[in-house]
Amino acid sequence: MPETQEATQNETRNDPAFEITEVNTATGEVYVVIQRGILGAIANQLKSTSDKRKGASILRKLGYVLSDCGDIQYGGDVAETDIDPNIVVDVADEQ
Numbered sequence: 239m240p241e242t243q244e245a246t247q248n249e250t251r252n253d254p255a256f257e258i259t260e261v262n263t264a265t266g267e268v269y270v271v272i273q274r275g276i277l278g279a280i281a282n283q284l285k286s287t288s289d290k291r292k293g294a295s296i297l298r299k300l301g302y303v304l305s306d307c308g309d310i311q312y313g314g315d316v317a318e319t320d321i322d323p324n325i326v327v328d329v330a331d332e333q
Contacts, residue, residue: 256280272304274311281305 255276260269272280284301287294306319316323 272307274308277304277308277311281308 253273256270256272258268259271260267262268281301281304284297285305287297287301289295289298303320306321309319310316310321310326316326
């Protein structure tokens with residue numbers, strides 16, 4: 239195996255699995271950006287959370303929503319999810 243390829247395989251990724259991009263105190267909204275590679279793992283962990291408490295049931299719901307988002311990210315049909323098709327866009331931000 240060439241040295242550069244071996245070195246690349248042994249390096250760890252330094253980009254975060256998720257990032258908070260905005261906390262809007264006026265609307266109470268928090269925007270979370272989750273990297274595609276970690277989306278499924280987060281969704282599965284959240285979906286398996288016990289639903290005996292209100293907070294846990296909200297996390298479980300988040301897990302199911304993230305799972306649907308992951309399906310869309312990997313080319314799934316929006317119509318097969320509970321995600322509103324109007325919020326699914328394929329446009330890069332122009333800043």
